[in-house]
Amino acid sequence: MKKYLVAFIAAALVALVAWDTKAQTASACPTLNVTGLKADEGVLMIAVYTKSEEFFKKAAWMTAQKVSGASMQIPVCNLDVEEIAITAFQDMNGNQKLDMNPIGIPTEPYAASGTPAMFGAPTWKDTKVAYKAATAPIAVKF
Amino acid sequence: MNRRNFLSGVGSSAFVAATGSSLLASNGFANTPSIFKTEFAAAAANNPYLTPYRGAASDLYCEALVIEGKLPTELRGRFYRNGPSNFERGNERYQHWFDGDGMVQQFSFDGKAVSHRGRFVQTNKFKAEKEANQFLVPAFGTGIRAQMRVAGPDSMNTANTNAIEHAGRVLAMWEGGSAFELDPKTLDTKSAVTWKQGWEQMPFSAHPKLDPQGNLWNFGSAGNAFFVYQIDASGKVVKTQMAKVPVDRKTHGGMNHDMAITERFIIVPMPPVTLHFDLMAQGKTGSEVLKLHKDAPLRIWVAPKDDISKAQIFDLPHEMVFHVGNAYERTGASGTEIVMNYVGSRDDNFLAGAAVAIMRGAHKPAGESVMRTVTMNLSSGKAALATYDDTPEEFPRLDPRFIGRRADSLVTPISWRARKEADHGFHGLQVRNVDSGKTTRFDYGDDFIVEEHLVVARPGSSKELDGWIVGTAFNAKRQKTCVSVFDASNIANGPIARAWLPYWLPLGFHGNFTQA
Ligand SMILES: [Fe+2]
Secondary structure, eight states, X not given: OHHHHHHHHHHHHHHHSOOBXXXXXXXXXXXXXXXXXXTTOSEEEEEEEOOXXXXXXXXXXXXXXXXXXXXXXXXXXXXXXXXXXXXXXXXXXXXXXXXXXXXXXXXXXXXXSSOOOSBSOOOHHHHEEESTTOOXXXXXXX | OOHHHHHHHOOOSHHHHHHHHHHHOOOOOOSSOOHHHHHHHHHHHHOGGGGGGGOOSSOEEESOOEEEEOOOTTOEEEEEEEEXXXXXXXXXXXXXXXXXEEEEEEEEEESSOEEEEEEEOOOHHHHHHHHHTSOOSOOSSSOOOOOSOBXXXXXXXXXXXXXXXXXXXXXEEOSSSOXXXXXXXXXXXXXXXXXXXXXTTOOOOSOOEEOTTSOEEEEEEETTEEEEEEEOTTSXXXXXXXXXXXXXXXXXXXXXXXXXXXXXXXXXXXXXXXXOHHHHHTTOOGGGTEEEOTTSOEEEEEEETTOGGGOEEEEESSOEEEEEEEEEEEEETTEEEEEEEEEEESSOHIIIIIHHHGGGTOOOOOOOOEEEEEEEETXXXXXXXXXXXXXXXXXXXXXXXXXXXXXXXXXXXXXXXXXXXXXXXXXXXEEEETTTOOEEEEEOOTTEEEEEEEEEEOTTOOSTTOEEEEEEEEETTTTEEEEEEEETTOOTTOOSEEEEOSSOOOOOOEEEEEEO
16 A cells, blocks of 8 residues: 555655646657546646656656646557557646645556556556557556 | 555555455355255245344335324434345355445434335445345455456445435445445435545445534545544545554554544544455454454554644454444643544454354354443543443443533443344443433333434534434344434433334444435
C-alpha cells in the first residue's frame, strides 16, 4: 500500500515539471485511445514511460490536454523503444497534480495502459504494451 | 500535521487491509457452490433460527403492519435500522456476518399504524455485483480477488452498519469509508457523502453521537490516524480535525468501532486488535486472521472536542470493545473524571469465531460480552474498572436526551439463560441502573432473537425514560419480524404494543428513531 501511495506521489511530482501541451501529430505514431473520461471536465495528464527502472520516476514523454469528450485519441511519436507504459489522471481542478484525501486515496480519476491490477498501484509489468509493433490504438481505460 | 505523516500512518483501514487479500487471494470463483453456501443451506433448512442469515432477496414494503395491543398516539416518526442483508452471489457466500450488503429498514409510526420500507443501499459495489451476479471486490471477512477497479474504500463500502436521519437526510454508515445518503421519503440512494472538499472516501464511522444542540459528532480512523467530524443540526460541517494516536500498529488499529461524547470530550476505545486479511485471503479464518493481543492494553483515547491534538490515553487490561453505552464528566475533590460504560470481551470468540461459524450455519460460543464501567481521572491519568456481572449483553442504548450527560439507565438485549437454538442471539431485554446496578428485565421467550432497542422520549417531557423503548425481534416459530413498543419505565410488564411484519428481516446491527 505504501508503495502505491508513494507511486502516486511520485506521479504527482512528475506532473509538476514542465508539460508539453502541444499534441504531436507526426504520421505513423501509435495512438492512445483514452476512454471513460468525465466528458469536458479538467485536463487529461499523461505520462509515458519507456523503462522499467524509470516507471513512476522519470517519464520519457508527458502531455496535458484539455478534456474534450469521454474519449480522446493521443498520438505518441518518435520513441525508439519496443515497449511503453502509460499512466494518466484527469486533473479536474487544474492544479497539475493528482489530488489525494488525507489517507492517500486519489480523489481524481486515474488510469493506466495494459491490464493494471484492480487493486493498488499500476506497475511496469502489468501496464507495459507494445509500442513500435503496435497495430491497434493503445487502450487507456479510466 | 502534514499529509506525509498521515500517509505513513495509514495501515488498517478496510481499503489498506484488503490490499493484502486481493494481492494474495488465490480463491477464484468455482463452478460449484462454495462450502459456506452448501453448509449454510443444509443447516438453514433444519434450523428456523438461521432464516435471517439467508439475507433479503429484494427490497421490501408493507403498508400496514398487524398491530397487537395499542400504539401510543404520541409515538410518531421514523425508526431506521441497518444491517448486513445480502450474503450470496452466484456460487459464493460470504464467510463473515459483517460482510453483507447494507439494507436500510424504515418503520414509519403515525400514532395509529406502522408501515415498513426496506431498501438495499445502492452502493457502486452492490449495483455492480448484482449486475454481474458475483462478488467483485474483497470483503471485510472474505478474501475475494478484485475483479472491478478498487479506487478506494468506497469501492468496497457496504454501508451496512447503522442508519440515522439527520438534517433531512438518511445516512447509511459503514466504518472504513463514506456514509451514503438516502432520501427519507423513498429510501432512494443519492450518493456517498463527502463532508468537505478533498475528503472523498474518508473513513466515517458508524456510531456518530448527537449532542443536545443537534450536532452530530463522529470519528473515523485508519491505523493510527484519527479524524473527527462535527456536523451541525442543519447538516453543515462545522469542523473537521485530524490527529495521530499513539498506538503500536502491531497490536492496535484493526478495529476502532464506537465512540462516546461528553460535554467537552470525545472518547474512542482502541482495542488491541489486528486484522490479517492476507491470511484470510489464503483461506484461513477466525482467530488466525483476527488477533486480540492479550499482552497489549485496551487504550481509551480521550480528546477535547475543540482540539483533539490534546488527547489523553488511558490504558486498561486487554479487551475487545465494540460498543460504548454512555459517558459523562463529573468534577469532585479528585479533579475531573470521565465515567463511561462499555461492553467488553476478554476474548475474540464472537468476531473471529461465532460471526464466521454462523455463516456456514454452525454454532460457536460468542464468548464474553459484559457491561463495564471505567472511571478515568483526567488529573491523575488513572483509570478504574468495574464490571456488573457476567451476563452476556450487547447493543447498549440510552435515552437520547442524555447522551454525554449523566444518565441512570442503559437498555440492552441480553441472555440470562442458556439458549438451545438461537445462535448468539439474545432472548431478553434489560434496563439497568448504571449506579446501583439494579436491573429490570423482560423475557421475549425462546422463539425470539432480540435486537437492539432504542429509547424514544415522550414529546414535551424531560424526565429520563419518560417515553418508550422500541426495538425489533425475529420470531423463529412465526418466521416473521416484529417491532415491540414498551413503556420505558416498566419493561417487565412486556410490550404495550407490537407491530408484526408479514415477512422476516435479516438481523440488523443498529438504528435510530427520528421523531416527527
Ligand atoms: Fe456497532
